[in-house]
């Protein structure tokens with residue numbers, strides 16, 4: 001839950017990022033067992049460590065050819081985020097369907113969420129997810145496949161269940177991965193798991209029975225054509241009377257924002273997990289996110305030598321009160337991609353403008369360079385990875 005813990009996890013993983021990762025990453029040995037994967041997602045998701053740092057640390061010890069599989073997985077995250085930025089309606093459609101479905105959930109949904117389905121792996125994964133906030137990628141795929149095709153539950157309800165319990169719960173990676181399993185991302189192509197596959201990937205820990213044998217694709221409105229990417233800048237300069245830095249859970253790496261020597265006079269921020277779902281998020285998720293934001297505030301305060309304030313919420317009133325109390329004329333914050341924090345910033349902007357306070361959103365060149373290539377499928381995007389990597393690390 002701190003950047004320090006994320007950096008320690010990165011250092012421990014780097015030696016395994018080459019051949020070991022490529023050959024063993026699909027095996028889920030279970031909670032508490034030695035892992036073949038990095039476990040970095042909660043840190044990456046909040047940018048306690050950035051994609052640039054993770055890939056940079058791995059490539060300092062391995063060639064791109066040797067660590068290609070791992071680097072590609074990190075770019076899956078970037079790809080999903082870019083794909084959704086280009087089609088924000090897919091997320092609003094998901095959120096709308098969810099609020100329509102939730103009031104009429106039944107006993108089968110409750111049993112699935114309690115892990116009382118009688119399907120051994122599924123019930124164990126519910127327990128693992130709710131007690132650790134994590135599931136291995138392969139188990140997430142198998143879980144989603146069973147949820148949709150064996151239990152016959154709506155994919156949006158499963159995505160919501162994950163989003164409320166995963167420490168790395170992310171609007172893009174989560175929603176689009178569930179859509180992929182349901183056959184909505186690659187239209188008509190679903191992911192159907194089976195008992196053998198699950199036994200193999202879990203080292204024989206599970207042998208579920210009664211799994212669906214067919215996976216008809218979920219039918220929904222088609223995928224919208226890609227629109228324009230949001231405009232954001234990656235660098236801000238120029239002095240202003242007084243500037244505050246506003247931190248949110250989408251990017252907790254204030255030290256690496258390109259502020260070109262701007263003096264930060266005040267720092268503030270808060271976690272905003274309640275926007276993830278109409279239901280309450282799990283206690284592990286709210287605790288993790290709050291501690292991550294606290295860590296970001298503490299580090300920003302030390303880095304910029306500026307006092308920090310924990311806001312009551314990312315509301316216009318809370319931000320304007322903070323700005324007024326400290327005579328701030330400009331607020332700098334990290335760009336927030338599609339999701340609940342984006343919606344909060346969207347409602348903040350006009351209120352700040354009306355109060356005469358400038359709001360500057362700073363993005364990252366990592367996203368700026370990669371997202372324009374996320375309009376089509378992952379395979380054309382993958383071709384761009386070597387060039388994207390070069391752009392990041394060449395002087």
Ligand SMILES: Cc1cc2nc3c(=O)[nH]c(=O)nc-3n(C[C@H](O)[C@H](O)[C@H](O)COP(=O)(O)OP(=O)(O)OC[C@H]3O[C@@H](n4cnc5c(N)ncnc54)[C@H](O)[C@@H]3O)c2cc1C
Pocket residue numbers: 025037038039040041042044045073074075076077078080135136137138140141144162163166168169170171173174175177178181
């Ligand atoms: C149904 C479903 C829901 C998912 N929901 C989320 C989510 O909410 N948040 C999330 O971060 N990931 C999600 N994923 C993707 C993936 O499962 C996790 O990123 C991965 O398991 C995290 O564990 P790790 O850090 O040990 O991964 P590693 O294998 O060590 O990978 C390194 C990093 O690459 C990225 N990555 C790896 N695989 C993927 C992938 N398939 N898609 C996107 N990024 C990837 C992550 O940032 C990860 O930390 C989901 C996958 C599925 C099938």
